[in-house]
Each structure stands twice: as structure tokens, then as C-alpha cells.
Amino acid sequence: MEAIVEQFFNIPIMQRALPLLLMGLRQTALICLMVIPLGLAGGLAFALLSRSSLRAVRSAAVVGIDFFRAVPPLVLLIFVYSGLPFAGVRPSPFTAVAIAFFLNTSSYYGEIYRAGIESIGLGQWDAARSTGLTASQTLAYVVLPQAVRNVLPDLVSNTVEVVKLTSIASVVALPELLYSADMARSVTFNSSPLVLAAAIYLVMLWPIVRLVSRLERRIAT
């Protein structure tokens, strides 16, 4: 029991690691601020392209969504980070994370938007168009607001997944929360910094996980 406390809940070590972890947390927040809006925008583009009137565009979008959902995000990230230099482009860890996350999260958000847009009946389109709205106005003012509302739990829960996913940026040495914690662990030979990082993730994400559960239940009934 003492060994467990010493190894996992060592308060002095946590205190020493805290400043480093807070710096990591800042990086994590920066990554989130970049990849979540990028993913939301890219996802919308994917979803709209997958409903294009041109058959070629439509199938290209669906193939893209399926492809990037099939490749594990870590594989995509390492491919971008270590593969692109062979094509003459050397991305920084931050750029590599931006590119890999854009492709991965856009395809997930895209699939969610698509389900949302499909949940809106064609009558809504017809009614909106008959009031004189153009197709893009109909999309922006009539269809999307209802579509987003229908898939809100999925959008929020995917966003939780994206925040959790930022931890893989540690693999390409981007000094975010997990990277900092693992560095503190390797210096102190003690797992307490990792426990502290886990606690920080919990504090950030637990409320949202609870919220998602409640949203899901409200929509279901």
C-alpha cells in the first residue's frame, strides 16, 4: 500500500512537476484551439461535398471520409511527421499535428454533420426555397441550425475525443500535457506526474462526459 502511494500519489514529486505540466497544459489548449475549429470547418466541407450534385465529387468525399476514418490517427500523424520529409517537406511537430488532426477529425465531424443534414426532411428544403431563399441561404438558415441541434450530442462527444486525442502529439515530441508528464516521469523514476496529468485530463473532461450522457438521454426520450 505504501509503495503504491509512494509510486503513484507522491505529493512532493507532483508539486515539483506541476509547473512543467501546466506549461504542457497550455500547449494542449493551443492544439485544441487550432484543431477543433479546423475540424469543425473541414467536417462541414466534407459533409457538403458528400451531398454534391456531381457524382464524382460525392463519391470522392465519401471515399475520403472512409479512408481517414480507417487510418488510426497515430499512423496518420507519424506518416505526416516522418513521411513528408521524404517528399521534401519538413513539417514542425505543430504543423504535423495540425495536418494529421485536420484530416482525421474532419472526417469524423463530416460523418456527424452528414447524418444531421440527412435527418432534415426534404419538405424543409422545399418550403424554404418556396419562400424565396436561395439554396445556400436555405442551408445556412434553415437546414444547418436544425441539423446541428439534432446531432449536438455527437458533436460534443466527438470534441471530447479530439481533446483526448491531442495526447498523441507527445509521440512527435510536441511538449503538450502528456509529453511533459512523461518527461517528469522519466526524470523522477516515479509515476506520480502521469497520475497528475490524468487528474488534469479528468478535471477538464469529466464535466463534458457527464453533459454528453445527459444530452444523449434527453434526445433519446
Next chain:
Amino acid sequence: MQHGFGFLDAFFNPGLIERYLPDIAKGMAVTIEIAAAVVVTGILLGLVLAIARSFRVLPVSALIVLFVDVFRALPPLVLVLLVYFGLPNVGIYLPSFAVLWLVLSLVLAAFCEEIFWAGILSVPKGQWEAARSTGLGFVGALAYVVLPQALRLTVPPITNRTIAITKNTALGTVIGVGEILNQATTAQSFSGNATPLMMGAIAYVMLFIPVVVLGRSLETRFAWRRG
């Protein structure tokens, strides 16, 4: 480096493809083994927990909810590192593939418990009452009346979640599990060429595209039945 030819040489070098194909194939076998083990233990544990929760014994339910919330909120990579580096310090030694299997099973179980529980809740109370009034006990009503109806609804979300979590087998590379990504990055650093990475990516696409497509078709089919 000449353009065009240089690109092909860096990403699709035939000699390297031939040399590293056995390694990537070995990685695929490891990925499939771990993924299969995770799917079985994760879904079963999730179902057991959901059933345990349906007895509505307060301390038990509270513990289950705590477990589910924690494992849904924590990044799997944090758990992998915590278990991999933490357990040896308290005298428990697990091989790296066992660590990956354990962590991913627990994460999958947490998500599955939540989905199964929502399924059980979605069965109207009248079904319970009708089943009990025919003389079935609590367990009989659960097993023969409630679960068969609940589980149908859970097929699409369970499938999608299972796909997402089995893709996390790639995290094993960080602790040295010899799965596809690990084989690919090792081969890449030995050969100084991106061809093995390309092969690894293709291997994942080959494994997971069919599953992703299956997941989507299940979703449409079950959504239609729910009507």
C-alpha cells in the same frame, strides 16, 4: 533528388516493399490478435457491468458509473503509459502486449457499459412488468425479455465504438508492441526510406476499410428497422 522518380523511390520502392513485406505481415497478425482479444473482453466486460448495474444496488452502481466516467474521460495513451511504467514500480510485471490489451479492454468496456445501459433503459417498464407477471424472476425477465430487445438497438453504436477503440492498437508502438505501426517505423529508420510507412498505412486501410463500411451499413439497416 530528381522529382517524380524521387517520390516513387521514397514511398514505393519495390526492393524495400519486398524486403519488409514479411515484417508488416507479422505486424498485421499482432494487430489482429490484440484487436480480437480487446473486442471479446471489452464487450463482454461492458455487458457484465451493464447487467450488474440493472440490479440497482446503489454502491455497485456508483462504482460502475465512476469506472465508466474515468475511462471515458482519460486519453488511452495516458492509461497505456501509466500502466506500462507504473506497475513494474509496485512489483507487477506485464509484457507490453498485455498492457495494451488490458487498457484497451477497460476503455472499450467503459464505453460499451454506457451503451448497453442506455439500451436496457430504453426498454419500456411495461415489458419488465409483463415479463414478471408471467412468473419469470428478475434474472429471467432480464435475460429473455429485456436484453434481447435492448441489445438490438445497441448494435450500431457498439460497432462504431469498437472500431474506434481497436484502431488504438496503434498506440502499442509507444511501448514497443510489435504491431503494424511499430514494424513500419522500425523498418523506416533502418532503411531511411518512407516506403515502410506507406506499407503500414496501406495495411491499416486494408484491415479497417471493410470494418468502417460494415459499421455504416449496420447503422443504416438498424436505423431503418427502428423506423
